[in-house]
Amino acid sequence: MKISIISGSHRINSQSEKVARYVQRTLEAQQLCEETWLYSLAGNPLPLWDEGIWDADPDWQARLQPLSEQLASSDAFVVVAPEWHGQVPSGLKNFFLMWGKGEVAHKPALIVTVSSGDGGAYPVAELRMSSYKNNRICYIPEHVIVRNVESVLNERDADNNAEADAYFRTRFDYALGILKEYAVALRQVRASGATATTTFKNGM
Numbered sequence: 001m002k003i004s005i006i007s008g009s010h011r012i013n014s015q016s017e018k019v020a021r022y023v024q025r026t027l028e029a030q031q032l033c034e035e036t037w038l039y040s041l042a043g044n045p046l047p048l049w050d051e052g053i054w055d056a057d058p059d060w061q062a063r064l065q066p067l068s069e070q071l072a073s074s075d076a077f078v079v080v081a082p083e084w085h086g087q088v089p090s091g092l093k094n095f096f097l098m099w100g101k102g103e104v105a106h107k108p109a110l111i112v113t114v115s116s117g118d119g120g121a122y123p124v125a126e127l128r129m130s131s132y133k134n135n136r137i138c139y140i141p142e143h144v145i146v147r148n149v150e151s152v153l154n155e156r157d158a159d160n161n162a163e164a165d166a167y168f169r170t171r172f173d174y175a176l177g178i179l180k181e182y183a184v185a186l187r188q189v190r191a192s193g194a195t196a197t198t199t200f201k202n203g204m
């Protein structure tokens with residue numbers, strides 16, 4: 001079992017990456033999987049999509065092949081997205097344009113959104129509405145909205161609001177446990193052969 005975490009903030013040292021690293025440590029500490037992989041969009045490692053991707057441009061192939069292999073070998077995902085101007089960062093939406101070959105298809109994903117204040121609902125709605133059609137990632141019904149993120153999930157206890165921090169740690173244990181069970185269950189869906197199609201390359 002391999003669970004991969006995508007940190008969707010472009011910022012270096014972002015709160016989203018802090019949360020993503022917490023998720024990675026928790027998955028490993030709770031032995032919810034044998035392997036994890038964390039990919040951060042900090043510093044914009046991927047250029048904006050262009051047609052070179054369709055034309056087998058060697059630069060794009062060199063850039064995407066290692067990521068494609070990591071995603072294809074994953075059983076489940078955690079997608080961490082900050083709320084920026086009420087939206088998901090454009091780099092994360094760009095990331096979702098790259099995977100149309102089944103790398104993430106019919107695999108469960110937990111949405112985690114991050115806000116320094118009381119936000120975080122809009123990126124949940126946006127991801128559920130518009131980031132899955134052709135890549136066919138399966139968002140599970142559970143999600144986590146980390147509000148007032150600066151005051152929780154910090155490594156130093158003194159930096160945390162004790163009550164809120166305890167709540168989010170318990171909530172993550174619960175949500176990641178569910179994600180793992182979906183990962184087990186959806187293996188069977190992929191193995192059934194029902195999802196294998198060359199006729200319907202894209203979702204409707």
Ligand SMILES: Cc1cc2nc3c(=O)[nH]c(=O)nc-3n(C[C@H](O)[C@H](O)[C@H](O)COP(=O)(O)O)c2cc1C
Nearest residue numbers: 009011014015016082083084085086114115116119
């Ligand atoms: C460009 C930009 C726009 C933002 N817009 C919002 C917003 O609409 N709602 C909100 O709750 N927080 C907003 N924030 C604050 C983020 O919640 C805060 O930066 C938080 O740490 C998560 O972002 P990060 O993962 O990039 O650190 C914004 C931050 C940035 C950099």
